[in-house]
Amino acid sequence: MRQIRRRLAFAAAFVLLVLTCGCGPGTPEKITLTVATFGQFGYSDLLPGYQFTHPGLTINQVRTEQGGPYHQDLLAKLQSGQGLADVQAVEEGHLADVLAQSAKFADLAKVGPADVKPGRWLEWKYEAGRSKDGKLVGYGTDIGPLAMCYRKDLLETAGLPTDPGSVKTMFATWDSYFRAGERYVKRSHGKAWFDSAAQNFNAMVNQLPVGYLDREDRPTLETNSALRAAWDQVTTAVAQGQSAGLTAFEDDGNNGLRQGAFATKVCPSWMLGAIEQQAGVGNAGKWAITDAFPDGGGNWGGSYLTVPATSEHQKEAAALAAWLTAPEQQLHAFRVSGNFPSQVEAFASPDLLSEMNSYFGGALSGQVFVAQARKVGKPQYKGPGDGKIQEAVIAPALKSVEQGADPAAAWQQVLTGVRRVVP
Known part of the structure; x- marks a missing residue:
């Protein structure tokens, strides 16, 4: 029934597009635009x-299944x-490497449609798409x-609250979250509170005013006391048995979900689909979600559409990118792929507000994530190499702690590794 509703909604939107567009002036010459994306963008x-409403225009979409190989190819x-394609998608984890090469991209504020204003997006989303020089x-x-997602049945067995309103107190801060985890481990006779130290640490770092690099692209790990404090919190939780020591999205992490x-x-918005897919039908209704996250809001994931300077049709490419990122099209992408929109309208x-997730006990997931998106503050600056620090330095070091390494020695390993990534 839901799929029928989605198809009808799209059909109505398409008819409206044809009727209201009037096809404009069309494209005065035959033009081919290539759009490169990864994963599921819903386009x-x-x-x-x-293409139908722009005579003379041909659009070719090139889609890569996995984001890792896609971004390696993009950087090459x-x-x-x-x-390069005329429109290139970029995931936020790789955006810093792209922004550092802003001269190789068109300034969408100049070549894009004049009616596309910053207010279309949440302020932090818009600002994160700008380079240091303002492009x-x-x-x-x-x-x-x-x-935060949680297993109601496991919390209930451990004598902890399970309804979304009551669990908010446990998830109010990272201190309260890890205290609840300590209680859970004791009451469940050694069962793990969370899946991975790296997952939690990544979320904690993203909430800080300054992350791994400052705005001059200098590593901050030796001077940023908040980073070390987060490290100490996570590794203390590991020592208490709170981490399952799994690797998200790998076989062990998927088996752990099941x-x-x-x-x-x-739990970023897109994680709901990953949990449902990997945990399987046998766990339907056991998972729940609450509109709370330790120490406020945060963001993990999302993408941007860029126009490389090599495009011979920058204005046309920018117009297409602007249309694809308009609220109407992003709502359609949400319906078909689950990608949560960043547009205020x-x-x-x-x-969106009536979106109900039956796997998570009928949670109004649209309302949950709208509330969480509004809590995100100023975007943290991420310089080139930021993602590599997290993936190639931090995650392996935390994995070693989960396997028994001394946290202080692992932190020294982190400092050495960061110097290799950012000399």
Whole structure:
């Protein structure tokens, strides 16, 4: 029934587009635009509609299944200056490497449609798409506002509260979260509170005013006391047995979801689909979600559409990117792929606000993540190498702690590793 509703909604939107567009002046010459994306952006049935209303325009979508290989290829093409699409998607974890090369991209504030204003997006989403010199490199697509997911049955067995309103107290701060985890481990006779130290630490770091790098792209780990404090909190929790020591999205992490190996999980909006897919039908209704996250809001995930300077049709490419990131199209992308929109107007959509997730006990997930998205403050600056620090330095060091390494020695390993990434 829901799929029928989605198809009808899209059909109505498409008819409205044709009637209201009037096809404009069209495209005065035959133009081909290439759009490069990864994973699921929800654009497959949008692009034909845009092409239909723009005579002379052909759109080719090139989609890579996995984001890792896609971004490796993107960075290689930026270095060579060849093979780039007219519209290139960029995931926020790789955005710093793109913003550091802003000269290789069109300024969308100049080549994009004049009616596309910053107020279309949440302020923090818009600002994160600008380079240090003020160039608007990317139009925001989706976001990953953070909430907390938890297993109701496991918390109940341990004598902890389970309804979304009551658990908010446990998830109010990282201090209260880890205190609850300590109680859970004791009451459950050694079962884990969360899946991975790296997942929690990543979320904690993203909430800080300054992360791994300052705005001059200098590493901050030796001077940023908040980073060390977060490290100490997480590794103390590991020592208490709170971490299952799993690797998210790998076989052990997926098996952990199916087997109920941990009770709570850091939960950006897109994680709901991942949990449902990996935990399986046998765990339907056992998971819940609350509109709370330790120490306020946060974001993990989301992407941008950019126009490389090598495009021969920058204005047309920018117009297409602007249309794809308008509220109407982003709501459609949400319906078909679950990508949570970053556009302010979309947050008032009845479709979004009435979104109910039966796997998570009928939670109004749209309302949960709208509330969480509004809590996110100023975007943290992320310089080139930020993602590599997290993935290639921090995560392995925390994994070693989960396997028994001394946290202080692992921190020294982190400092050494960061110097290799950012000399």
